[in-house]
Amino acid sequence: MKTNKRPPKLLYVTPAHQYPLGAMMPLERRMELLDWAYDQQCWIIEDDYDSEYHYQSRPVASLQGLARQQQVIYMGSFSKVLFPSLRLGYLILPPSLVDVFTKAKQEQTGVTPLHTQAVTATFMQERHFSRHLRKMRLLYEEKLNALITACQTLTPWCALHTQGAGMHLALEFKPGICENTVVQQLKAKNILCSPLSSYFYGQKKQQGLVLGFANSTVEEIVLGISILEKILSSNGT
Structure with a gap:
């Protein structure tokens, strides 16, 4: 250093x-x-x-x-x-x-x-806490795997960032995708997510989405990504 x-x-x-x-x-x-x-x-x-x-x-x-x-x-x-x-x-x-x-x-x-x-x-x-953690790890792992699988359809427009941990993953848009447009169109469909650029300081910011999955069902995750796919396909190059 x-x-x-x-x-x-x-x-x-x-x-x-x-x-x-x-x-x-x-x-x-x-x-x-x-x-x-x-x-x-x-x-x-x-x-x-x-x-x-x-x-x-x-x-x-x-x-x-x-x-x-x-x-x-x-x-x-x-x-x-x-x-x-x-x-x-x-x-x-x-x-x-x-x-x-x-x-x-x-x-x-x-x-x-x-x-x-x-x-x-x-x-x-x-020991209720340790049992609770084991249960939630299994539940969140199932949701994360469902999200990763669903996001494979998005590879023409974005790259996936995941390390097999936490309760979210990040999508990084490829050039030609307008982050703000995608966020607003998702919001109109009652799908809320954070723009990836909001977590960067300075002029050089990555564009994309931060997707949380902890409070969604597997079915909601799959449906949400299918909606995102349609939005990206209509906005991408």
Whole structure:
């Protein structure tokens, strides 16, 4: 890695599953990042937002678990693995940061309701959480496979980005496809998705779609892609 004149004080990374293209940071790269951050005296925030949903291989060890020095702030949430309205997340902190983060939490958001924490803790202690994860992995894997299969018909107009993890995949349009037109035509059909370009900074942006599948049935996925195929065929070159 190249060293800037003013090294960063903090890095934010999602090594388990980058959003939106889905890349997973390999073990060798993780070790390089940890060594570089230590040399630069830089903290790392590791956002492990959906590492529970890997379908084709076991996830690589977290940066926090690999770090030989206490430089990683590990951040997770129950929003994707249980439900968003639970509004419950967690941090794994180096001991030296526990007090300052506790004070910051109290200043910014107050105390998280104890009954919410207690119910979630009991849910996990009684092993319901692990069973829930196994069930949801199978369900989401079925949906992802259905989405990948359906998207094979779209290859004349776009390339597929998927790493066998998470709850979405990205389609990258080939030249000649107007992203905004496709998004608006899908919206008119009550199919909502995010434009891929909205996740890029600067002038050079990839055009395409980010497709979530967690809240759709297999039948809805297949129907949605067939509608997308018709839209692309009418707009593509």
